[in-house]
Amino acid sequence: MSIAGRDSDGGGDGNNGLYFREAGELITGNPSQKWPQNIEYLSGFGSHFSSEAIPGALPEGQNSPLVCPFGLYAEQLSGTAFTTPRSLNKRSWLYRIRPSVTHEPFQPRKPRHESILSEFNPENCSSTPNQLRWKPADFPESPTDFIDGLYTMCGAGSSFLRHGFAIHMYASNKSMENCAFCNADGDFLIVPQSGRLFITTECGRLQVSPGEIIVVPQGFRFSVGLPDGPSRGYVAEVFGSHFELPNLGLIGSNGLASPRDFCAPTAWYENDDHLGYTIVQKFGGDLFTAKQNFSPFNVVAWHGNYVPYKYDLSKFCPFNTVLFDHGDPSINTVLTAPTDKPGVALLDFVIFPPRWVAAEHTFCPPYYHRNCMSEFMGLIHGVYEAKAEGFFPGGATIHACMTPHGPDSKTYEKAIDRGEKSGPYRIKEALAFMFESSLLPRICPWALESPSRDPDYYQCWIGLKSHFSPERCGKLV
Numbered sequence: 420m421s422i423a424g425r426d427s428d429g430g431g432d433g434n435n436g437l438y439f440r441e442a443g444e445l446i447t448g449n450p451s452q453k454w455p456q457n458i459e460y461l462s463g464f465g466s467h468f469s470s471e472a473i474p475g476a477l478p479e480g481q482n483s484p485l486v487c488p489f490g491l492y493a494e495q496l497s498g499t500a501f502t503t504p505r506s507l508n509k510r511s512w513l514y515r516i517r518p519s520v521t522h523e524p525f526q527p528r529k530p531r532h533e534s535i536l537s538e539f540n541p542e543n544c545s546s547t548p549n550q551l552r553w554k555p556a557d558f559p560e561s562p563t564d565f566i567d568g569l570y571t572m573c574g575a576g577s578s579f580l581r582h583g584f585a586i587h588m589y590a591s592n593k594s595m596e597n598c599a600f601c602n603a604d605g606d607f608l609i610v611p612q613s614g615r616l617f618i619t620t621e622c623g624r625l626q627v628s629p630g631e632i633i634v635v636p637q638g639f640r641f642s643v644g645l646p647d648g649p650s651r652g653y654v655a656e657v658f659g660s661h662f663e664l665p666n667l668g669l670i671g672s673n674g675l676a677s678p679r680d681f682c683a684p685t686a687w688y689e690n691d692d693h694l695g696y697t698i699v700q701k702f703g704g705d706l707f708t709a710k711q712n713f714s715p716f717n718v719v720a721w722h723g724n725y726v727p728y729k730y731d732l733s734k735f736c737p738f739n740t741v742l743f744d745h746g747d748p749s750i751n752t753v754l755t756a757p758t759d760k761p762g763v764a765l766l767d768f769v770i771f772p773p774r775w776v777a778a779e780h781t782f783c784p785p786y787y788h789r790n791c792m793s794e795f796m797g798l799i800h801g802v803y804e805a806k807a808e809g810f811f812p813g814g815a816t817i818h819a820c821m822t823p824h825g826p827d828s829k830t831y832e833k834a835i836d837r838g839e840k841s842g843p844y845r846i847k848e849a850l851a852f853m854f855e856s857s858l859l860p861r862i863c864p865w866a867l868e869s870p871s872r873d874p875d876y877y878q879c880w881i882g883l884k885s886h887f888s889p890e891r892c893g894k895l896v
């Protein structure tokens with residue numbers, strides 16, 4: 420069991436305060452151990468986990484004993500309505516030093532220009548059928564933590580009505596200190612693009628590197644540390660739904676993301692009751708702050724199936740065509756947040772990982788298309804297979820419902836030039852992803868006005884020439 424803590428009484432290890440214990444080894448006093456590398460995780464997706472930072476801290480046989488072990492408070496965190504069918508019901512029990520309710524009243528936090536939205540309407544946003552592309556955002560120059568560095572790009576629906584999504588991006592350079600974020604509106608799926616995130620949650624700590632993702636479900640308090648300094652990435656937020664593994668249908672019982680590769684944290688707590696601590700609550704898209712005089716990361720033990728988790732995208736096992744034609748990108752779905760309509764996602768998280776392309780007599784890059792779903796894409800590293808130019812790691816594109824898009828002229832010409840000469844080829848170490856939604860996104864004004872926006876994006880297709888000749892009959896010329 421991994422135990423780490425901060426003993427504000429100066430007791431325990433006799434080291435007058437700070438101590439960290441990882442995998443049974445005691446490491447004292449070194450600030451570089453603020454973000455230990457070898458954190459232990461629990462493996463599984465949607466499992467009913469139990470974790471104790473101190474053996475015996477979980478009550479036996481019941482959730483709410485009159486007195487909990489070690490004098491802890493019992494607190495339930497519900498992720499679904501109490502009466503949700505058992506197969507979808509999500510909740511966890513947290514056993515903590517003081518309950519979350521012990522705080523001063525929330526006060527509104529000053530809004531910023533590049534702001535966070537959780538309700539999208541014609542007053543605060545506009546829609547456009549144009550193809551949109553952004554260059555990577557600059558890292559901030561002044562001290563900016565994860566919360567201040569977070570801004571909404573687009574979204575649809577409303578967190579008030581519990582149906583919709585928002586897509587945010589972040590660019591930060593400062594760790595959150597004595598401060599925790601709590602999103603009452605929805606689940607966050609965070610995709611770091613540059614810089615690791617060290618995320619402390621009420622269930623424990625997770626280190627998330629570019630190439631990994633983390634889901635922090637609605638209501639969990641969390642704090643983001645930046646072990647590498649400047650950090651940038653993408654966030655999908657879903658209102659009124661939770662991420663699930665997609666059904667595998669005819670693929671069978673294995674493939675794509677495997678449940679065992681999802682990592683939930685192990686219980687970790689700090690017993691800081693002398694600190695001024697700020698809780699920043701996102702509630703209906705607005706931010707509120709409340710003061711309390713102890714760390715919210717005071718959960719000594721927990722059990723349940725409502726937990727933050729991370730996943731390493733390199734563990735994804737892609738399936739695809741092995742003879743001809745280009746499969747739909749849904750084959751690369753890592754996680755899906757469903758709507759009530761079977762097979763129609765509120766938001767799918769789809770990746771385009773390194774893999775072999777083996778199709779014969781096929782135009783192998785993504786096909787030209789118009790989609791009734793709307794697509795937001797980001798690039799973690801490398802070159803995306805449909806865009807030879809102009810789509811950079813940290814950048815973004817939006818192709819909304821029925822907006823035509825596909826490979827740029829250069830990618831088209833390259834695919835045709837290559838013809839069928841050299842057989843199967845491997846898509847190199849690139850990693851792109853898509854947030855795909857059945858809802859029509861509205862775009863935030865600061866995203867449309869941003870200097871990072873590429874006004875010439877449409878040009879990447881203008882060079883597509885007519886190759887039509889009634890005599891040609893499917894042959895390459």
Ligand SMILES: O=C(O)Cc1cc(O)ccc1O
Binds near residue numbers: 747786824
């Ligand atoms: O638009 C995109 O680049 C994403 C995408 C990739 C693909 O292989 C097929 C369809 C699709 O929307």
Ligand SMILES: [Fe+2]
Binds near residue numbers: 788790794824
């Ligand atoms: Fe597409």
